[in-house]
Amino acid sequence: xxxxxxLTLKKAQKLVSEKQVKASEIQQACINQIKAVNGDLNMxxxxxxxxxxxxxxxxxxxxxxxxxxxxxxxxPTTASSKLLEGYRPPYEATIMKKVKNAGGVVLGKTNxxxxxxxxxxxxxxxxxxxxxxxxxxxxxGSSGGSAAAVASDTCVVAIGTExxxxxxxxxxxxxxxxxxxxxxxxxxxxxxxxxxxxxxxxPIAKTVEDAAMLLDVMAGHDPFDATSNPDKPPSFVKSIDKxxxxxxxGVLYQDLEGLELVRPHIDKAAGIFESLxxxxxxxxxxxxxxxxxxxxxxxxxxxxxxxxxxxxxxxxNDRSFFGDEAKRRIMLGTHALRKAMLINTI
Amino acid sequence: xxxxxxxxxxxxIAHLANIPLSEAELQNIAQDFExxxxxxNNLSEIDTKNIEPAHHTTGLENILREDIVENDxxxxxxxxxxxxxxxxxxxxxxxxxxxxx
Numbered sequence: 001x002x003x004x005x006x007l008t009l010k011k012a013q014k015l016v017s018e019k020q021v022k023a024s025e026i027q028q029a030c031i032n033q034i035k036a037v038n039g040d041l042n043m044x045x046x047x048x049x050x051x052x053x054x055x056x057x058x059x060x061x062x063x064x065x066x067x068x069x070x071x072x073x074x075x076p077t078t079a080s081s082k083l084l085e086g087y088r089p090p091y092e093a094t095i096m097k098k099v100k101n102a103g104g105v106v107l108g109k110t111n112x113x114x115x116x117x118x119x120x121x122x123x124x125x126x127x128x129x130x131x132x133x134x135x136x137x138x139x140x141g142s143s144g145g146s147a148a149a150v151a152s153d154t155c156v157v158a159i160g161t162e163x164x165x166x167x168x169x170x171x172x173x174x175x176x177x178x179x180x181x182x183x184x185x186x187x188x189x190x191x192x193x194x195x196x197x198x199x200x201x202x203p204i205a206k207t208v209e210d211a212a213m214l215l216d217v218m219a220g221h222d223p224f225d226a227t228s229n230p231d232k233p234p235s236f237v238k239s240i241d242k243x244x245x246x247x248x249x250g251v252l253y254q255d256l257e258g259l260e261l262v263r264p265h266i267d268k269a270a271g272i273f274e275s276l277x278x279x280x281x282x283x284x285x286x287x288x289x290x291x292x293x294x295x296x297x298x299x300x301x302x303x304x305x306x307x308x309x310x311x312x313x314x315x316x317n318d319r320s321f322f323g324d325e326a327k328r329r330i331m332l333g334t335h336a337l338r339k340a341m342l343i344n345t346i
Numbered sequence: 347x348x349x350x351x352x353x354x355x356x357x358x359i360a361h362l363a364n365i366p367l368s369e370a371e372l373q374n375i376a377q378d379f380e381x382x383x384x385x386x387n388n389l390s391e392i393d394t395k396n397i398e399p400a401h402h403t404t405g406l407e408n409i410l411r412e413d414i415v416e417n418d419x420x421x422x423x424x425x426x427x428x429x430x431x432x433x434x435x436x437x438x439x440x441x442x443x444x445x446x447x
């Protein structure tokens with residue numbers, strides 16, 4: 001069988017369970033594809049050289065690409081920063097434990113905007129990633145490496161993280177499926193914290209069903225993340241078969257500048273929902289420019305607090321190794337927190 | 347408001363944030379600050395008097411746990427020190443913060 005690296009998770013799982021294909025052959029096909037295209041596209045910062053065996057489980061030793069801000073035992077974790085260059089975490093993220101327990105194999109670590117600060121991978125200390133669909137374009141970000149890895153068939157499925165678009169936007173730019181779960185659905189433990197009150201890890205995949213399959217593995221309460229949702233998650237794979245006829249679908253922002261290009265596609269999608277019996281309603285919401293301002297203040301403040309831990313004492317390099325974007329964000333956040341402190345103490 | 351962002355203010359913030367900056371970086375960041383603060387200044391247009399503050403999205407409260415040693419996430423001394431650039435007799439070496447004078 002050729003092009004094993006192009007298989008979807010569902011198809012790969014089926015072929016492996018029916019013993020038509022070995023998982024190691026799929027891994028090898030992905031490794032070969034990485035070797036063929038990574039020099040040009042720069043998606044992987046580190047990757048397996050040879051197939052590895054995983055545990056028994058739903059993910060059946062299939063190769064998964066993981067954003068490099070997720071702590072892994074088998075690979076360095078750099079958050080695409082010089083400060084963490086070469087850092088080998090002595091522990092792994094909860095989602096990595098879950099993936100491994102489900103039989104998944106970490107194929108490699110993917111590029112991102114340094115510390116996930118950006119929407120293009122251009123702030124990575126290790127060079128930007130290019131879009132596999134057309135290398136004149138960027139893949140988006142911050143999970144640009146993971147989205148590009150899926151789009152270039154260098155992995156079966158991938159993991160990204162998002163606070164405000166970092167899974168969905170690169171997935172859209174690379175023409176793959178990205179899903180940002182509700183905050184708290186997936187554990188943040190062991191992920192280089194950017195904005196703790198919004199960080200949400202999630203799947204990036206070739207199909208909706210694959211995304212649901214990976215989310216089923218990633219989701220669930222984690223006592224190590226106090227904000228993770230204690231409720232048992234539903235089966236996302238089963239949820240796909242639910243009818244949409246009883247859904248109310250809201251379409252926001254009718255005349256927003258810049259929406260002209262995507263408006264016909266939104267209307268088309270709304271039409272499909274309507275034809276399936278869903279109730280589509282058009283509504284206005286507050287101008288999102290205000291939301292961006294609120295996000296900028298909250299995100300910078302949380303960045304300032306979260307990146308205070310990088311002192312170069314316990315691990316990593318010292319604070320002079322921060323890149324320009326991280327410095328800007330830390331300082332703006334420090335300014336905001338200092339202002340807030342002054343106001344509160346008066 | 348641009349005039350509010352002096353190099354002195356940026357220098358103070360850099361000190362608080364423990365970020366070493368060159369003279370050129372100070373200048374650039376002062377300029378970036380002005381731009382960003384100009385953008386987020388649009389919030390002053392909104393009347394938020396009757397808007398309830400939102401602190402968190404989850405609605406979770408007071409997440410407690412037993413006060414016990416969690417072996418699952420405890421690192422050995424060797425592992426804890428494994429990534430430090432400088433160690434001494436099983437300790438992290440930190441910059442001196444107390445001085446005689």
